[in-house]
Amino acid sequence: MADDQEPKAPFTRLPSAYIDRLIPPIARFLHIEAAGGAVLLLFTAAALILSNSDWAHPFLEVWETEIGLHFGEFEFVRSLKEWINDGLMTLFFFLVALELKRELVLGELSKPRMAALSFAAAAGGMLVPALLYLALQWGQPGVAGWGTVMATDTAFVIGCLALLGSRIPPSLRLFMLSLAIVDDIGAILVVAIGYSHELSWGALALAAVSIAAIRAMASLGFRGFPLYFIGGALVWLLVDASGIHATITGVILGLMTPARRWVSDERLYAILSQVVAHPAEELGSGDTRHRQSLLTAEIAARETLSPVERLEMALHPWVVFAILPLFALANAGLSLSFDELDGSISVAVFFGFALGKPIGIMMFSWLAVRTGLATRPPDLSWRLLAGGGLLAGIGFTMALFIANLAFDLSQIDSAKLGILLASVVSATAGIALLLPLPKDEHRPRTKRS
Incomplete structure (x- = not known):
């Protein structure tokens, strides 16, 4: 009888909504980032302790160990530190680009006026710190380090927001996540343009052909990840040979990855x-x-699941819990011998982050909302934005990455000191501003009649 038949599949579960596809990956991303911030802090502390201990020399020397291939006159060799910074960090930028692609197609950034607020804030958070740094370093040896102060560290910022619990609305977490992602993309573009070597147009042309071939493979329906991995490795080698910093490969391939299932x-x-x-x-x-x-x-x-979602789920834990801590261990070492430091570089880096970031973010956000270009969520108050702007002064990972390219050996420790001091002060100031907020502060208030 009809009454005894099993109900059809759509009626055996609750109705689904579009938001059900968005919340789980975002929540998973935020939880991993928050935990990753703690691991990153632990490895940073380990690097600082070891670089100022009796084991400082062997600890710093191990990162200069050369690893590579020799075939007759052909030599492809890099130090262990360079393999981490140029090779493994490509996966970090690939993951950042995947997250940006998912947000642009499926998330909050798919709404133009909501996306405009994050893009405007990120633009201000890159431009104002760089200009402030240039103003403080103009005519001095450290002027080339302007790119150091442009990016925000996603893991540490999300970790700080996690400490604040329910005082922080989801809209601030999404805003800061979007801002940090756009920041990182902008920073790697700065690396590709401002800190690359003399270009080899032949290698660059071959890289473009390889990228077009990968795109053609996707259009033809090839769906096996190993084949794309081989293609991506070839593009990395060609971009590296072209003189452009090879980590830009991660951004290009990440943005090319399909976000539709x-x-x-x-x-x-x-x-x-x-x-x-x-x-x-x-x-x-x-x-x-x-x-x-x-x-x-x-x-x-x-x-x-779309390729973006599957790759993000597979890579995210490895990047956060392995690649970034290893990067911190290799790059955060700083000899605290203040007699040899260039105070002007430390001061410029410090004020670029601690002062330039919040000013740039608040000013450009206000202008975007005021002109109608962007809209501000009702539960995202200006105080919350100010607190987020202060936290954006934590520029640890990308700052160290760019500093290694921009400064020579006599300047790098000064830049590291400015980065570390700015990160500590920015985290403390941001948490201090947001901590007194009651847990229901982010709820929109209704008007009384």
Whole structure:
């Protein structure tokens, strides 16, 4: 009888909403970033302690160990530190680009006026610190380090916001996450343009052809990640040979990754119903209809997540808990011998982050809202934005990355000191401004009649 039949698949679960696809990946990203901030802090402290201990010399020397390939006259060798900074950090920028692509297609940045607020704030948070740094260093040896003060450290900022718990609305977390991602993309573009060597146009042309080939593979329907990994490695080698900093490869390939899923929920349920309709045969394991249904169901279940989502889920823990801590261990070492430091560089870096970041973010955000270019969420008050602007002065990871390119050996420790001091002061000031907020501060107030 009809009453005894099983209900159809769509009625065996709660109705789904578009937001259900957005909240889990964002929440997962924020939780991993918050935990990653603690791990990053631990490895930074370890680097500082070891670089000022009796083991300082062997600790610093190990990162200069050369690793590479020799084939006759051909030599492809880098120090361990360079492999981390140029190779592994490409995966970090790839992950950043994946997150930006997902936000642009599926998240808050898909709404133009909401995206405009994050982009305007990020632009102010890059431009004003760089101009302030240049004003303080004009005519001095450290003037080339202007790019150091442009980026915000995502892991440490999200970690600070996690300490504040429910005092902070989700809108501030998403705003700071978007701002930091755009900051990082902007910073790597600055690296590619401002800190690259003399260009080899032949290698650059081959890299462009390889990128076009990867795009063609995606258009033709190739879906195996190993093939794209080989193509990405080839692009990395060609970009590196061209003289442009090879980490830009991660940004380009990340933004090229499809953010739309191949198999819809409806198609997946229809395919799964075929598995149920054709139960397993008791004997044999050949090319049966049941086996083909299972193989199709396996592919369909995997392809209900977009390539952006699958790659982000696979890479995020490795980047946050392995690559970034290893980068901090290799780059955060600082000999606290203040007699040899250039105070003017430390001061310029410090004020670029601690003062330039919040001023730039607040000024450009206000202008974007005032002119109607952007809209501000009701629960994102100007005080919250100011606190976020102060936290944006934590520029640890990208700042160290660019500092290693911009400064010579006699200046790098001065830049590191400015970065570390600015990060500590910015974190303290941001938390101090936001901590007194009551837990319901972010709820929009209703007007009394």
